[in-house]
Amino acid sequence: MLNLIRSTLFMILLTPFTIVYGVFAMFTFPLPAHTRYRIITTWSSIAMWLIRNVLGIRHRVVGQEHLPTAPAVILCKHQSAWETISLQTIFPPVAFVLKRELLRIPFFGWGLAQMPIISIDRSAGKDALKQVVDQGRDRLTEGFWVVVFPEGTRAPIGAAKRYKIGGATLAVETGSLVVPVAHNAGEFWRRNAFIKRPGEVVVSIGPAISTAGRSAEEVNAQTEAWIEGEMRRLFPHHYTGTPAAAVTAEA
Template identity: 65%
Template sequence: MHLIRSFVFAVLLALITVPYALFAILIFWLPPMTRHRLITSWVPIMMWVIKHVLGIRYRLIGAENMPAGPAVVLSKHQSAWETIALQQIFPPLCYVLKRELLRVPFFGWGLASIPGIAIDRSAGKDALSQVVEQGRARLKEGLWVVVFPEGTRVAPGTTGRYKPGGAILAKRAGVPVVPVAHNAGEFWRRNAFVKRPGEIVVSIGPVIEVKGVKADEINGRAEAWIEAEMRRLFPHHYDDQPAAGSRR
């Protein structure tokens, strides 16, 4: 049954995404925020498909922690699910993403048509400058910025190195950081065709203010909260893992 559901989802994803990508190309002449609003109407459609076809729903904790204005979201990254769902959970946002994703047929074309932060990861230190420069511009436009500090998707129960780019952006832009923990990888694993039904829990942590705090400390606070929350909510993934921070 999981295989059939996943196959139907893959077909619907293609049938819905291709027309949206073509639509995104046709409206290139509209203002960026208008394009963003029109193109991201794809999100609630796909979230409906994810819920009713794959049987994956989500429960939100800590919505009251969201600040009133734009912020930098530092989120756990386990699957493709959160790249869709966070757009429904938070106000209008954009992602820090690899520039090569913009060349992916249809999906990448849609990404290229909305305001975002596309970086060249091979640029080394210049990649951080790209994040800060483009990120500050997006925040001034009123968009939130989502950064996956571990840089890539990690399996449930594991932790990658938290890179400081998102914290540096928040510090230099003078906006707060919002940490996010979730268990999407439990049901939608990295590069897995077959998805499993279930309830994803998304937890939004208390705002981390940046005034008077160094970027490294901001990043460390975000990591500490996210990893502690992951262990609190999903202890079954960490039975054989050391507590957060013990590896430092």
């Protein structure tokens, strides 16, 4: 019952704030990209305050010393909406790869459109990969880190989907490092679940992966091996059967 009350209060507070902020964000379009980013991501900081103090979901980051000095491609596990908010406060300025349909959501999508995003048409097939590379190269040149969820969609903790190659291809094409990220947000904020549970999300940032002289397939496989291995190392209670070492060896 307490979690239902927490979750209801969270939505009551966040929804009107998002509507007002979405309208406000629309008027930032004449400003430079980094200025728009700093203004609009104050929404994320306030949302994280509500997540921490209303929902009771805290987080802890390990491996922050692995972050390179130049903008890189972040390949992150995808379990919930939590990471789409939190990564904006954990990393330097980021640009998310997202489906174009999100920009049509009233208020939220309108504000999102003013962010340095990479919007793709997922029905475009191979052209979608070109959209990621072309727009991603622009964002990296502008000084933004690019966040890609290689699984493409949210997967419950303890499960994994096939890692798509778009993020690794962007990194190889631009000569950027890849930063792998594992976390357990889905343990407390499940996909499409209204009721959230309090607890501590552990975000683990892995050593940067070099792309020099390597294929996108090799980089993607190494990224998947590290993320899935780290998931099993940190959160073994969500996995049965295949140990982390076997997953790494297979990848």
